Amino acid sequence: MDAGDLIGRDTIERGRHLARQDRWIELASEMRAADRARESAPDGLPIADLLAFGARSDVVLAAEHALSDIRAISEYDLLAGVSELEGVMQDHPDNPMIALIVALTHIDLAWAWRGTALDSTLPPLHRSRCAAHFDRAAKLLPGCKKRAADSPAIAAADCALLAGQRFTRARVADQYERLIALDPRNHRHMRAMGSHLLPRWFGSYEELEVQALRNAANTRDTWGVGGYTWVQFDAIALDEEACARLDVEYFLEGMRDIVDRVPDQQMINLLASYCAITMQNGFGLSDRADLVRTQVCEAAQWLIRDHLTELHPLIWAHAASGFNNSVRINSPERFAARGQRDALRAIRDLFRDELRSGTDVTFTPTGLQLTSH
Template sequence: MFRSFWAGLARINPISTHVAPVSDAGSRCLEDVGRLNIPVAELDAADLIGRDMIERGRHLARQDRWAELSAEIQAADQARTTAPDGLPIADLLAFGARSDVVLAAEHALSDGGAIAEYDLLGGISELEGVKQDHPDDPMIALIVALAHIDLAWAWRGTALDAALPPLHRSRCAAHFDRAAAILPECRKALPDSPVVAAADCALLAGQRTKRARVADQYERLISLDPRNHRHMRAMGSHLLPRWFGSYEELEVQALRNAANTRDTWGAGGYTWVQFDAIALDEQACARLDIEYFLEGLRDIVQRMPDQKTINLLASYCAITVQNGFGLDDKADLVRSQIREAAQWLIRDHLTELHPLIWAHAANGFNNSVRVNSPERFAARGQRDALRAIGDLFREELRNGTDVTFTPSGLQLTSH
């Protein structure tokens, strides 16, 4: 489910800030302190691609323009187009199409209000009716299947299994079962569709058994869309012991993915699979092949040196992986080496700041985080980024050196 609407990054405006010395702030005047100058990518309402695509899907569904919606999803799926943060446009359109139904049910269930069963089933019944009206359209069938998966999660909520009411448990299972009944027709009609393969992976959550073929399902999805790192990251998370896998399988599949995607990512396929897993799990972090992970980081930068990717990797190394520091000695050793990678990422490759990426980094790039105000969210990310970058250049700044990021590289200027 998509909850963190991406605000695009369009105009670039420079900012300049003083960074106070750490140990002798009282003994030196502000004029003696260097300045940190870095262009910041601003929010632009015209470039909110992720949000616009969700609204586009919602609009077409509300207007009953289902054939047009289906065609747009299929075109985006075939072209593998993505929003700036890597979310596939086909997924965003499909979420918009079912969002009225899903969000209403989520609100009713989270509110705890006394709502009749008919009210909770009314929206999905209407979507089922649309599917019946378009019996030969696999994309519309996919929207209905994804709606059932979302509703299964709405019924499941965040309660522990033992505390889940029987009605919630049965409704969750029923929605997962209905999605599982629909998806084979989508798969048969569109065997090479990443959005359908991704739905198959989403369905795994309703099959919480060790027999679930998680790696096989994700391997198929990745083979269809190898340039989208989000699929690899999701596979790594689902291979943790808390879901379907084990630490041994996580390592094996990360290495296997690196081999399968070497032409696209070099060693980066290993890094992407481990990316979110080691941020979520102390033991996974402690067991990481850190040398190969860092080799993968460099290969990713070589193959995708755009500033969104550099900001993603730098914020991950500087903030995301450090959030669990102090919980495990072996994991902390790995974290320290990953934090060192932020040095060369920022010094050698960063030319502009993307605040939203840094804001998401603080939340572990968790898509379930609701972002009501992209502007405030971005402001928080900007503060975090400037603090992290300021710490990196602490000695230069307190010695009176101006640190300036330019399109051609970093410039250090003494007063």
Template sequence: MQPEDVVGHKLIERGRHLARQDLWDELSQEMHAADAARKVTPCGQPVVDLLAFGARSDVVLAVEHALSDGKAIQEYDLLCGISELENEYRLHSGDPMIGLVVALTHIDMAWAWRGTATDATLPPLHSARCAAHFDRAAAVLPLCQSRLADSPALAAAECALLASQPQAQARVAQKYEALIALDPQNQRHMRAMGTHLLPRWFGSHQELEVQALRIAAQTHSVWGAGGYTWVQFDAIALDDDALAQVDVEYFLEGLCDIVHRRPDQQMINLLAAYCAITLQKRAGTNPKADEAREQICEAAQWLIRDHMTELHPMIWAHAADGFNNSLRINSPERFAARGHTDALRAISDLFREELRSGQSVTFTPSGLQFSGN
């Protein structure tokens, strides 16, 4: 496990420990301090999110287990944990960070009830419980935001809640713009915005392009053209029609600006894995998209050759799964091993001529080095 993965694990365990020990004041203080300082892990994950995830994990996992067990659903198993969290929220006079934990728990529980069923096959009980949990989250979050209006964590939770609101189209761009203004350094918000602007969610290909340009202008002092790249990043990996219309030249300019501003190895591995693996997944399905795909994926060459000095297997493993944040990893060791294999395969494909000539490739602090014949 890479050091940055250890950091995230420890923060989740910290949140879990504080909740289990009923140290809610301490949890709230740590979450608020991390949120106010926009603290992130080396991977870019907000510290407040990891603490909140740990704090609610016991409750959410218990509900997920009860719903997947196949036995008769017991109300106690489903409501005991969230009732205790709601009680802590009341005892702490509506503390916004504890309210955030409560709201995120309700959102997680709503998705647990929703599962993977279609609207037509979702049982009435599941549909009703899903709606009730989303409604409760929607009631809690505005109260928290009224007390802590400049919180990126609360704004991000509001954006996450949009997925439950069919009439959210008119507010998606506005909500995400507000979130990005609060925390422009965190590219994850821009990536989520792009995904939610796809036609499959709340937007259109035209709106995706317009908003990507707007965010690039608004975040230019932070990312240069990178804001455009981040908004398009996941969207064009999911939707070939979006990829077919992307401004490839501007996207690549943004890629260069990102590397210039954030040349750390986590970022380089993320961008290289995206170009070498993620964006390649849908190749061959849309000729116009494939033209853009080929130009963007060529960036893997200079990213790896000129900038990569370390290999981060977990990032490459996530790249193969399209950076799916909901993915459950049962064995981090096997997951990382798969990422290591994928990375080496991609590097071998990129530098097959050098390898065929008998040269070997070595990662060094100054970049890749080729040695041998």
């Protein structure tokens, strides 16, 4: 397990521990400090979000467990935990971070009720409970924003709420633009915007392209033209038509700008695994998209040959699932081992000719070293 993953896990545990000990003021203070400093784990997950996730995890996991077994569902079990959190919020009415934890709990519970069923097969009880939790979160967040208008964590929760609201189409880009302006160095916000601008959510292919270009202009000081790449990053992996329409030369120019500005190994592993693994997954579904995928996949060549000095197996493992944060990881060790295998396979394919000729490929702090026998 790499250091980046340990930071994330330790931060979640910190949030869980403080909540279990009823040390809410201390938790809120740590969240606010991290939020103001725009602190994030190496994978881009904001520290404030990780603390908040830990703080509500007991409540959310208990609800998910109950909902996984129809015989276990009872109103008391599902409402007791969030009712306690509502009580904590009432005890601290002016604390926006505590209110944020409660709002995020309601969003999580809404998704737990929603599950993975199709709209047409979702039971009426599940539909109404999902809507009620989203509505409660929507009532809480304006107060949070009023008390902490400069908070990326609250702005991100506002964006997360979009999925549960009925009339959001015109507001999506504006909401994300506000979030990105508050925290332009965090690529996860841009990636989420791109996904939500797909037609399957709230946008269109035309709007996705326009907003990607707009984001590149707005974040040029931070990312060069990498802002275009980040907005398109997950969208083109999810949607064949979005992939087919991509300005691939501009996308790859943005990728080089990202590497120039953030050349650390966390970022190199993210981009290399995306090109070598994630973008390989959709081959064969669309001839037009395949032309784009081929060019993006080829970027793995220069990323690995010129910039990779160490492997981060968990990043490669996540790449295989399209960096889907909802993927359940039962065994981090097995998950990391799978990522290690995927990474080594990609490197072996990349250096196939050299390996066949008897050349050894070795990682060094200055890059990959090729040694002939």
